[in-house]
Amino acid sequence: MSGVLLTRLGKLWLLSILFFLYAPILVMAFMSFNASQYYQLPFEFSLKWYEKLALNTEILDAATRSIAIAIVTTVVATVLGTAASVALFRFEFRGKRFLQVMLFPPIAIPWLITGTAMLIFFFGIGLGRGTPSVIIGHVALAIPYVIVVVSARLATFDATLEEAARSLGANAWTVTRRVTFPWIVPGIIAGALFAFAVSFDQFVISYFLSEPGDSTLPVLIYTSIRKGFTPEINAISTIIISVSMVVMLIAARFSNFGGER
Amino acid sequence: MAEVSVKNVTKKFGNFTALDDVSMEFPDGGFFALLGPSGSGKSTLLRTIAGFLFADSGSIHIGNKSVDLIPVEKREIGMMFQNYALFPNMTIADNVGFGLRVRKVSSDEERRRIGEALELVQLSTLGDRKPHQLSGGQRQRVALARAIVTNPRVLLLDEPLSALDKSLRVDMQVELKRIQHEIGITTIFVTHDQEEALTLSDKIGILREGRMIQSGPPRSVYNNPVDRFTAEFLGDANIVAENDGNGRLNVSGNPSIKIPEGAETASALAVRPESLSISATEPEQEGLSKVHGRLVQRMFAGAMSTCIVQCGSHTYKMVARDQDVPNLSEGENIWLSWKSAQTIVIP
Numbered sequence: 392m393s394g395v396l397l398t399r400l401g402k403l404w405l406l407s408i409l410f411f412l413y414a415p416i417l418v419m420a421f422m423s424f425n426a427s428q429y430y431q432l433p434f435e436f437s438l439k440w441y442e443k444l445a446l447n448t449e450i451l452d453a454a455t456r457s458i459a460i461a462i463v464t465t466v467v468a469t470v471l472g473t474a475a476s477v478a479l480f481r482f483e484f485r486g487k488r489f490l491q492v493m494l495f496p497p498i499a500i501p502w503l504i505t506g507t508a509m510l511i512f513f514f515g516i517g518l519g520r521g522t523p524s525v526i527i528g529h530v531a532l533a534i535p536y537v538i539v540v541v542s543a544r545l546a547t548f549d550a551t552l553e554e555a556a557r558s559l560g561a562n563a564w565t566v567t568r569r570v571t572f573p574w575i576v577p578g579i580i581a582g583a584l585f586a587f588a589v590s591f592d593q594f595v596i597s598y599f600l601s602e603p604g605d606s607t608l609p610v611l612i613y614t615s616i617r618k619g620f621t622p623e624i625n626a627i628s629t630i631i632i633s634v635s636m637v638v639m640l641i642a643a644r645f646s647n648f649g650g651e652r
Numbered sequence: 653m654a655e656v657s658v659k660n661v662t663k664k665f666g667n668f669t670a671l672d673d674v675s676m677e678f679p680d681g682g683f684f685a686l687l688g689p690s691g692s693g694k695s696t697l698l699r700t701i702a703g704f705l706f707a708d709s710g711s712i713h714i715g716n717k718s719v720d721l722i723p724v725e726k727r728e729i730g731m732m733f734q735n736y737a738l739f740p741n742m743t744i745a746d747n748v749g750f751g752l753r754v755r756k757v758s759s760d761e762e763r764r765r766i767g768e769a770l771e772l773v774q775l776s777t778l779g780d781r782k783p784h785q786l787s788g789g790q791r792q793r794v795a796l797a798r799a800i801v802t803n804p805r806v807l808l809l810d811e812p813l814s815a816l817d818k819s820l821r822v823d824m825q826v827e828l829k830r831i832q833h834e835i836g837i838t839t840i841f842v843t844h845d846q847e848e849a850l851t852l853s854d855k856i857g858i859l860r861e862g863r864m865i866q867s868g869p870p871r872s873v874y875n876n877p878v879d880r881f882t883a884e885f886l887g888d889a890n891i892v893a894e895n896d897g898n899g900r901l902n903v904s905g906n907p908s909i910k911i912p913e914g915a916e917t918a919s920a921l922a923v924r925p926e927s928l929s930i931s932a933t934e935p936e937q938e939g940l941s942k943v944h945g946r947l948v949q950r951m952f953a954g955a956m957s958t959c960i961v962q963c964g965s966h967t968y969k970m971v972a973r974d975q976d977v978p979n980l981s982e983g984e985n986i987w988l989s990w991k992s993a994q995t996i997v998i999p
Contacts, residue, residue: 557724
């Protein structure tokens with residue numbers, strides 16, 4: 392009896408979670424196809440917000456800039472983070488523990504504080520605000536995520552495989568490329584997705600470090616909401632969500648997260 | 653193929669001395685065992701020969717050339733690991749061919765040599781499988797094929813059979829010996845299994861606490877152990893007499909134990925369980941050492957039986973074919989005897 396009840400409660404619980412997670416997103420996507428600017432019902436299908444979006448160079452520029460920054464961040468953070476993970480896995484050196492512990496605060500410290508600190512720092516060294524500062528800031532934020540994810544994958548790696556490869560005549564580079572790397576690829580893909588998400592979704596750091604007229608998409612969305620809401624924002628958000636969903640599904644399909652390959 | 657020679661190698665990890673002035677010769681084409689309890693330094697020695705570790709002092713030669721400054725990947729060794737360490741993302745053929753591809757061997761020759769190696773270990777049909785699709789014994793054969801396909805100068809095996817169950821282990825011992833014989837490669841393996849060491853090797857090195865206690869052919873080490881540790885570690889040994897501390901052997905007031913000539917000042921006398929005979933009455937033959945005692949336990953184990961006999965303060969272990977053990981029951985008073993020539997003198 393109570394078992395059945397618990398099962399039902401569990402299902403209800405799950406449904407509520409999914410509802411609160413996805414209902415707002417679905418409403419937004421729905422409204423991006425509604426002709427009314429003020430969310431008036433009945434629903435009247437229209438693509439006019441998408442048409443307006445296509446002509447809104449400000450939003451499109453910001454989107455392009457965001458994607459470009461995210462791609463650069465992803466590449467740099469993934470390469471550096473993966474290299475750092477392999478080094479932390481393979482070598483014992485002074486201060487290794489300290490270094491590993493120091494990777495976590497950047498994840499835990501509120502972005503507002505990190506952003507303020509970065510702003511002061513970049514003005515201090517004379518770099519000031521602008522896209523280079525934004526990229527450096529994003530990379531710094533994303534690297535710990537990559538290291539944590541790749542290291543988790545490396546923890547399941549059998550180090551004697553590297554020894555076996557060396558005994559067969561492979562130098563350090565060949566060992567990494569042929570033995571270690573294939574094993575951690577799922578971790579690297581997951582880490583890269585994290586890095587992309589950290590950068591692309593980043594509001595606080597970008598808001599502090601980007602110059603006016605040079606803002607990223609989240610910053611632009613925020614400022615335009617303050618000026619007055621238009622369903623164009625719904626349209627661009629719907630596009631972003633659809634693309635990221637598809638990317639996540641493809642990544643999950645090919646990388647088989649955490650599982651045996 | 654090459655001989656290996658280890659000269660006065662010392663290796664420390666912080667304050668812990670893993671290898672203490674170890675020397676041993678491994679002549680070309682031989683099959684050698686490094687035997688010792690865990691923590692004795694046998695694996696450290698193997699890893700130093702392989703080049704994963706570098707000696708603090710002393711020197712290692714492979715084929716008459718010092719390899720002290722040569723890293724693993726340049727030493728031309730083949731190594732088999734305890735957990736086999738097969739590359740999980742590669743097929744069996746790719747695993748075996750790894751060392752050949754690293755050496756940039758042409759693809760025709762690579763294919764031919766992979767085929768030969770797999771044939772040698774009798775796995776020719778499994779080249780397309782992945783390691784996780786193979787049984788433990790098959791994986792081990794693959795690991796062996798991968799280690800020898802590059803024609804290394806030395807084959808190093810780290811506890812090669814310890815992950816297999818008993819019956820498979822015996823099969824693999826035979827197999828390993830056959831393959832080693834066929835290709836004639838100098839082979840050094842680490843084991844804590846004394847029987848395995850005795851069965852497989854031409855020469856055994858016994859390590860304890862980082863020191864090489866004794867090395868030599870299995871039969872000679874077994875019959876002439878240099879100390880009590882070796883006597884008791886390599887097979888079982890009944891200590892029948894010990895030095896009383898005044899430089900004299902104390903046979904525990906048992907004059908029927910004959911002290912071999914010149915052994916009066918030895919540290920101990922021992923006898924192997926299989927050298928003992930058991931009887932209900934006192935044996936009358938000349939030249940026997942004998943002790944009187946009580947049969948405490950008799951254990952049947954198929955071909956062989958083990959008897960535990962209490963003689964005064966000493967407990968003796970005897971092993972014999974079950975049919976050679978007379979119909980004695982536990983608790984009976986019996987005699988144990990052995991030919992005096994079988995007495996092992998521990999110097």
